[in-house]
Amino acid sequence: MTSILSNNYFVHFSNSGYLKFEEFLEDFKPSKCFILVDENTRNYCYDNFVTKLSKQYPFEIIEIPSGESFKNLETCNFLWKKLTDLGADRKSLLVNLGGGVITDMGGFTASTFKRGIPFINIPTTLLSMVDASVGGKTGVDLGVLKNQIGLFSNPEMVLIDSNYLETLSxxxxxxxxxxxxxxxxxxxxxxxxxxxxxxxxxxxxxxxxxxxxxxxxxxxxxxxxxxxxxxxxxxxxxxxxxxxxxxxxxxxxxxxxxxxxxxxxxxxxxxxxxxxxxxxxxxxxxxxxxxxxxxxxxxxxxxxxxxxxxxxxxxxxxxxxxxxxxxxxxxxxxxxxxxxxxxxxxxxxxxxxxx
CATH class of the missing domain: 1.20.1090.10 (Dehydroquinate synthase-like - alpha domain)
Structure with missing residues (x-):
């Protein structure tokens, strides 16, 4: 499939997307690369992701609980502290591997950490592929109120691989x-x-x-x-x-x-x-x-x-x-x-x- 140019970034598809991802790593040379997952994407998607790459990279995995109830500033606070503890700087990269909660919150976390570090979205649910992959919306919920806190911020790229859909209920x-x-x-x-x-x-x-x-x-x-x-x-x-x-x-x-x-x-x-x-x-x-x-x-x-x-x-x-x-x-x-x-x-x- 042909890549889609969105606002200053591309949405890449399938195997060519992984090639573009590796090209980005080689060009950008992040000081550290963090992969944000929940327990589901850690168990069912992470191994698939790394096996699609041509070589091993020193990724640091950050895991949070799954579910909309964790899409809040408390979780963001945990993530900001975790990035700080792991030595993230403004040259670090955050890769959001998961559904809409992960990509929305991961994008918001990256965009506000040290006034903004780059991030890449790899949506693993149908909802996040067709809804969160373009548009630049990031954010979290305020109590039960959806996406009340957030900002517009674009990823460096988005990688769409429909094989992740096989992991869904x-x-x-x-x-x-x-x-x-x-x-x-x-x-x-x-x-x-x-x-x-x-x-x-x-x-x-x-x-x-x-x-x-x-x-x-x-x-x-x-x-x-x-x-x-x-x-x-x-x-x-x-x-x-x-x-x-x-x-x-x-x-x-x-x-x-x-x-x-x-x-x-x-x-x-x-x-x-x-x-x-x-x-x-x-x-x-x-x-x-x-x-x-x-x-x-x-x-x-x-x-x-x-x-x-x-x-x-x-x-x-x-x-x-x-x-x-x-x-x-x-x-x-x-x-x-x-x-x-x-x-x-x-x-x-x-x-x-x-x-």
């Missing part, structure tokens, strides 16, 4: 599909048409869509790096989705959702809001709802949960002057930005999802 693989569906509904309906044919999700049927998804996100981000206009379409499904994800994360009697599961719910609900506000065809809302629930199952949301989830919307990063802003659709590939929605319509959307 079916649930984690499915989580990344939600972002691909988002690209299809908002930007390239052919992606959605392809996904509609899936009887099940496998690495083989999803791999061809990875390159297309990254190329789409790169087109959007290259035109609007700081999310002033077009890039906002990438938030479709995320306003409600993030609130649902946060609510399930903090609720003691709820099973924590994956990011993709929450975004899938958010997309169904925001499509229904699109029907209410902009006459998006109800039969197409039904089509998307049925396929998403066929693939993801149905999340159990009670009417007693509605108001608590709505209360979390006030913390969404897209809000301006206290207004909660949604991305809604007039039709497939035709988005309306900065839409405000009455609470009564939000309740209607919840009720639509749960029936």
């Amino acid at each position: 079916p649930r984690e693989l499915l989580s990344g599909l939600a972002e691909i569906i988002k690209y299809g509904l908002t930007y390239d309906i052919q992606l959605w048409n392809e996904i509609k044919t899936f009887k099940s999700l496998t690495v083989s049927n999803i791999t061809p869509l990875i390159y297309i998804s990254i190329a789409i996100k790169n087109e959007v981000v290259s035109e609007d790096p700081k999310e002033n206009g077009l890039r906002k379409i990438l938030n479709f499904g995320h306003t409600l989705g993030h609130a649902i994800e946060s609510y399930f994360l903090e609720s003691k009697d709820k099973v924590t959702l994956t990011h993709g599961e929450a975004i899938a719910v958010g997309m169904v609900m925001e499509l229904y809001l699109s029907h209410i506000k902009f006459n998006f065809p109800l039969n197409l809302v039904e089509e998307v709802k049925n396929k998403i629930q066929d693939l993801f199952g149905k999340v159990e949301i009670s009417s007693t949960d509605f108001n608590a989830i709505i209360d979390l919307l006030i913390h969404d990063k897209k809000n301006i002057n206290g207004n909660v802003n949604f991305v809604l659709l007039n039709s497939f590939e035709n988005c309306e930005l900065n839409c405000t929605v009455e609470n009564s319509f939000l309740i209607d959307a919840f009720n639509y999802y749960i029936i």
Whole structure:
């Protein structure tokens, strides 16, 4: 696959990506090279990574616990201290080998350590490949509030190897599909048409869509790096989705959702809001709802949960002057930005999802 040029860095693919990685090491000559992993990527991905290289390198492994609950400043503080203890300087390199938590937090840690050291992202989940590989967003959560602390900072390069997807559970693989569906509904309906044919999700049927998804996100981000206009379409499904994800994360009697599961719910609900506000065809809302629930199952949301989830919307990063802003659709590939929605319509959307 041809490398994709993003904002001042390349996304490289498969075996050529490892060659580019080694070329970077030879050219940059880092004083030290640290590999950030969690216990899963340490056990299932690290050995695959080093065996793809032509020779051994003196990597220092830094391991943190896996999971969204560790994506916080406390973990960053551990990482900053660890880098300090291991003698990292401004010529050091941090390689983030993992999913979205690792690449988001690793990028943030590197970008703030000694006012910034270079980092490389090697995403190992479908979600991080199609979502976090381009765009330059780094950050951590503030309590249960998603990505409240962060900054825009680009890696030196990104290496995409779909072989890492073989290490994922079916649930984690499915989580990344939600972002691909988002690209299809908002930007390239052919992606959605392809996904509609899936009887099940496998690495083989999803791999061809990875390159297309990254190329789409790169087109959007290259035109609007700081999310002033077009890039906002990438938030479709995320306003409600993030609130649902946060609510399930903090609720003691709820099973924590994956990011993709929450975004899938958010997309169904925001499509229904699109029907209410902009006459998006109800039969197409039904089509998307049925396929998403066929693939993801149905999340159990009670009417007693509605108001608590709505209360979390006030913390969404897209809000301006206290207004909660949604991305809604007039039709497939035709988005309306900065839409405000009455609470009564939000309740209607919840009720639509749960029936």
